[in-house]
Amino acid sequence: MQSKKIYISCTILILLLVSACQKQNNEDAQTSLFVAQNKNVPPSNSLNILQTNPHEIKTENLGNISKIYLGCYSAGNKGATNMYISPEFVQTTNGKEKIPYVLISADKNKKIYLLKLLQKDKSNFLQGYESITFVNDDEILLEDYESEEDFKNGDRSGFLRFAKDKCKTVLPFLK
Numbered sequence: 001m002q003s004k005k006i007y008i009s010c011t012i013l014i015l016l017l018v019s020a021c022q023k024q025n026n027e028d029a030q031t032s033l034f035v036a037q038n039k040n041v042p043p044s045n046s047l048n049i050l051q052t053n054p055h056e057i058k059t060e061n062l063g064n065i066s067k068i069y070l071g072c073y074s075a076g077n078k079g080a081t082n083m084y085i086s087p088e089f090v091q092t093t094n095g096k097e098k099i100p101y102v103l104i105s106a107d108k109n110k111k112i113y114l115l116k117l118l119q120k121d122k123s124n125f126l127q128g129y130e131s132i133t134f135v136n137d138d139e140i141l142l143e144d145y146e147s148e149e150d151f152k153n154g155d156r157s158g159f160l161r162f163a164k165d166k167c168k169t170v171l172p173f174l175k
Helices: 002-023 026-037 148-153 167-174
Strands: 071-074 082-085 089-092 099-107 112-117 129-136 139-145 158-165
Touching: 071 167, 082 167, 112 148, 129 148, 139 148, 158 167
Parallel strands: none
Antiparallel strands: 071 082, 071 158, 082 089, 089 099, 099 112, 112 129, 129 139, 139 158
16 A cells, blocks of 8 residues: 555655656757756857867876866755865765876866876775866856766756855865
């Protein structure tokens, strides 16, 4: 009897979700579904987050690149996801572990940076490669890639939009 109630409840919930999605235009429905599958990011008007373009690996003068991506970020999901990018490691509230990385590509003109993680994220929040794209001076799009080849082909496995935040606000969540 209990399993029938659960089945009926799930069926009603699915029907309600389908009905709500049909009321939105097709693009908004696709965005909402894709975002729900990719770390619950609200859709953005200033950057097409559904767009997955192929990228080029640019390794010229990486030592001289200004690392403007360093600092603290919040995902805007009521403090649930915060991130700190230091010169040596990335740390998120999801796993709280300090994951070392190296910068392997930077396109200063497009403000796209590719970090290769040097150890596996036990929380599986971060993948092997993290692309940081500046939406504007205060916002980034963090895209997950499982390999360098996936980055080149634009085959991301997830993404999340972050806003620049004050480290005194973010760092206490990472302890």
